[in-house]
Amino acid sequence: MSNLLKSWITSANSADTDFPLNNLPYGVFSIGDSDAHCGVAIGDMILDVTAAEEAGVLTPADVPVFDVPFWNDFMELGAEAWAAFRADLTAALAEGSEKQAALEPHLVAQSGATLHMPVAVSEYTDFYAGMQHAKNMGSIMRGSPDLPANWLHIPIGYNGRASTVVVSGTDIHRPLGQTKAPDTEMPSFGPCKRLDIELEMGAIVGTGSTMGQPISVDQADAMIFGxxxxxxxxxxxxxxxxxxxxxxxQGKAFGTTISPWIVTAAALEDFRTATPPREKELLPYLAENKPGLYDINLEVTMQPKDAAKATTITRTNYSRMYYSAAQQLCHHAVCGCEMNAGDLLGSGTISGPTKDEFGSLLELSWAGREPFTLDTGETRSFIEDGDTLTLKGHAQGDGYRIGFGECRGTILPAVKNPFE
Amino acid sequence: MSNLLKSWITSANSADTDFPLNNLPYGVFSIGDSDAHCGVAIGDMILDVTAAEEAGVLTPADVPVFDVPFWNDFMELGAEAWAAFRADLTAALAEGSEKQAALEPHLVAQSGATLHMPVAVSEYTDFYAGMQHAKNMGSIMRGSPDLPANWLHIPIGYNGRASTVVVSGTDIHRPLGQTKAPDTEMPSFGPCKRLDIELEMGAIVGTGSTMGQPISVDQADAMIFGxxxxxxxxxxxxxxxxxxxxxxxQGKAFGTTISPWIVTAAALEDFRTATPPREKELLPYLAENKPGLYDINLEVTMQPKDAAKATTITRTNYSRMYYSAAQQLCHHAVCGCEMNAGDLLGSGTISGPTKDEFGSLLELSWAGREPFTLDTGETRSFIEDGDTLTLKGHAQGDGYRIGFGECRGTILPAVKNPFE
Structure with missing residues (x-):
């Protein structure tokens, strides 16, 4: 395990910052009405790498890769370029760096920046790899905690909708849709009444695979950018x-929120942890040769519109998952499905074994049968208009943390039903 | 109903051509090693609109839209521009046109051209809107022809994989994957043994919708480019x-093949036909104000590797569907799901009421229990290596046809299993 690496940007040297020199996560930001640039979070600052590239101070490739407001072009350079750039950045931002004077003009304060999507999402796939969540969903939706017959053999996933993946801070309208109560013959149309979150990690594919060609778990692991x-x-x-x-x-297509900073797989390397023991042996193509999960502490807060403070409603850890992102990516491509830079893989809802670790309101309120109480005294089963839900996460090092920033969204009332 | 429109390109004036002046479908082609260009099929020729735009002969917009090898930029101009360009093209290619001399240098023979994907597919969604197919699948997969409880109320769809949508003529490897026989405890991994087709129409979204905002069926209809x-x-x-x-x-992610020419909604206007009578009343948001399907004759042929000719294995019609593409698109966006130019919506498998109209081999062979016989005398339940499957379709006018060209693919053997 590494120690805190010291930077000449002193706010990065605190044990509490999400963004010490050990982290260096990648995002996209703008100041006022200026164009969005690629940036690296360091302490309470952002290093404008678009400007630094233009000035010739940081040049990860022979051609510009930061002249577009997303990290896809950089990702497509491949893993060797990722490692080289991270090494350059680490040296350039370290205490005593000769590049300090050249980089200082390209630092901006996070407090004045608007954050944007760090990646142009190619396609979005969501998985279902949390065992406790799958058991809870079985109990709630189908009356039995028994896992589906395939669950212990397949990292089950389904294709989601990339067009509505948005960055933290984007408000989401309560969706309209078709529902049917058990005791009615006909369905009805209107605002969702059981609006929920799912606490997940997202893996970003950095390099692609070829249509028709399967990949191994090890190859998949190396393809994950962050x-x-x-x-x-x-x-x-x-x-x-x-x-x-x-x-x-449609129950999932109205919005998916991600945190604004891509924490690289390199920054998380020290926090690798193995998937839990197998309850049934996996087929060889899915076997894990090295620890594929990460020890990442996660929590969710909920804050009603007029509440003075947010209530933490759950705390769990990414290491609760049964399948790693590398196993999921391997399975995704194994039939010959081409994967591309910018593909986003949702881990599936992360729920630990006890109620205080459940990763959705459906589980926390047991489908509304056991409403939970916020610090304000209000109760909740599902999300009400004006509620803000925030995911936070970090890996805890010795005297430093690798943080993710926030993944936050406020639910706005449904738009007027145009079909009434 | 229109009559055949006469062109100065005489091969377009035949009752048998897929591409009379009434059609004017949009594709992308290349000759030899040259760059891919946008083109319009007319008789046995292609009008190179990239070259024509560069030469200033056809200019649909103030900025170039055909300088990229797909029609997305043109689509994003919107419906008024689509209509204006179609009117210009129709006049320019009509008998007696003053533009004949200016366009002749930009014509190339289809026989010498390689066809490419006509559209950069943003996202791909597949529906399940054929009633006979849904009943057949219920019978075969779940032991009962009863429709799912939601089927008569929702145009059921699921998100598919855009990265493996390929143009007609692209070979597809038999996929590897995980399967389990009913009588074994453990699943196994290897080449698919029950490889199939699904006969569908694809609708291409030409203009997008806004995240958070539902659209009506009429708006959806106007957003469909072709x-x-x-x-x-x-x-x-x-x-x-x-x-x-x-x-x-993964059972669907290894490949989806489309025909190379986008037949515009405008070209199909005369062939509109209503969806069948409702078995249960739809919710108002899905109501159809004008006929949403089209009378398009469809057929599938199958040709084993060494067979001298192909056997027609099914003939049906797009008008068999229970939901139109406009209804599907409306439902897709109704929760606030942003739709974009280049989104592709698969209709769902088109199966008519009798066995000779079934749109998949699973249905034609009733899951392998009733193998069918090809003209060569061979029998088939599913696809064997080397088989070529070809979809064809056309709307039949009075003395002309609006044809789609071919949607063809040959199945190659599985790649070597790298996990053995």
Missing amino acids: YVLLNDWSARDIQGWEYQPLGPF | YVLLNDWSARDIQGWEYQPLGPF
């Missing part, structure tokens, strides 16, 4: 009525 | 083991 926090907003009533037989669709 | 034939290759054994509870994934 991770973000991911909130898979879910309309449980819409989902419950639509999902048989072809899976979730 | 249609292609679509073969949703399906690995039935992989699909059968994986699809509960979150829907098809």
Whole structure:
């Protein structure tokens, strides 16, 4: 395990910052009305790497890769270039660096910056790799905690909607949709009544695979560029009525929020941890040769519109998952499905074994049968208009942390139903 | 109903051509090693609109839209520009046109051209809107022809994989994947044994919607740029083991083939036909104000590797569907899901009421229990290596046809299993 690396940017040298020199996560930001630039978070500052590249101070490739407001072009350079650039950045931002004077003009304060999507999402896939969550969903939706027959053999996933993946801070309208109560003959149309979150990690694919060619878990692991926090907003009533037989669709398509900083796999390397023991042996193509999960502490807070402070409603850890992102990516490509830079893989909802670790309101309120109480005294089963939900996460090092920043969204009232 | 419109390109004036002046479908082509250009099929020729735009002969916008090898930039100009360009093209290619001399240098023979994807697919969604197919699938997969409870209320769809949508003529490897026989305890990994097609139409979204804002069926109809034939290759054994509870994934992700020419909604206008009578009343948001389907004759042929000729294995019509593409697109966006130019919507498998109209081999062979016989005397239940499957389609006018060209793919053997 490394120690805190010291930077000439002194705010990066605190044990509490999300963004010490050990982290160096990648994002996209703008100041006022200026163009969005690629940036690296360091302490309470952002290093404008678009400007630094233009000035010739940091040049990861022979051609510009930061002249676009997303990290896809950089990702496509491949893992060797990722490592070289990270090494350059680490040296340039370290205490005593000769580049300090050249980089200082390209630092901006995070407090004055607007953060944007760090990646142009090619396609979005969501998985279902948390065992406790799968058991809870079985109990709630199908009346039995028994896992689906394939669950211990397949990292089950489904394709989601990339067009509505948004960055932290983006408000989301309560969705309209079709639902049916168990005791009615006909469905109805209107605002979702059971609006929920799902606490997930998102893995960002950095280099692609070739159509028709499977990849191994090790190859998949090397293709993953980094991770973000991911909130898979879910309309449980819409989902419950639509999902048989072809899976979730409109219940998930209205929005997915990610944290603004891509924390690289390199920054998380010291925090690798193995998946839990197998309950049934996996087929060889899915076997894990090195620890594929990471020890990342996660929490979710909920804050009603007029509340003075947020209440922490759950705390868990990414290491609770049964399948790693590398196993998921391997399975995703194994039939010959081409994967591309910018593909986003949601881990599936992360729920630990006890109620205080559950990763969705559906589980925390047991489908509304056991509402929970916020610090303000209000109770909740699902999200009400004006509620802000925030995911946070960090890996805890010795005297430093690798933080993800926030993954935050506020739910706005449904738009007027245009069909009434 | 219009009559055949006469062109100075005489091969376009035949009753048998797929591409009379009434059609004018949009594609992308290249000759030899040259760059791919946008083109319009007319008789046995292609009008190179990239070259014509560069020469100033056809200029749909103030900025170039055909300097990229797909029609997305043109689509984003919107419906008024689509209509204006179609009117210009129709006049320019009509008998007696003053533009004949200016356009002649930009014509190339289809026989010498390689066709490419006409559109950069943003996201791909597949629906399940054929009633006979849904009943057949219920009978075969779940033991009952009863429709799912939601089927008569929702145009059921699921998100598919855009990265493996390929143009007609692209060979597809038999996929590897995980399957489980009913009588074994453990699943196994290897080449798919039940490889299938699905006969579908694909609708191409030409203009987008805004995240958070629903759209009506009429708005959706106006957003659809055109249609292609679509073969949703399906690995039935992989699909059968994986699809509960979150829907098809790897069983569908290895390839989807489309025909190379986008037949515009404008070209199909005369062939509109209403969806069949409702068995249950739809919610108002899905109501159809004008006929949303089209009378398009469809057929599928199958040709083993060494066979002298192909056998027609099914003939049906797009008008068999229960939901239109406009209804599907409306439902897709109704929760606030942003739709974008280049989104591709598969209709779902088109199966008519009798066996000679079934749109998949699973249905034609009733899951292998009733193999069918080809003209060569060979029998088939599913696809064998080397088989070529071809979809064809056209709307039949009075003395002319609006044809789609071919949607063809040959199945290659599985790649070597790298996990053995």
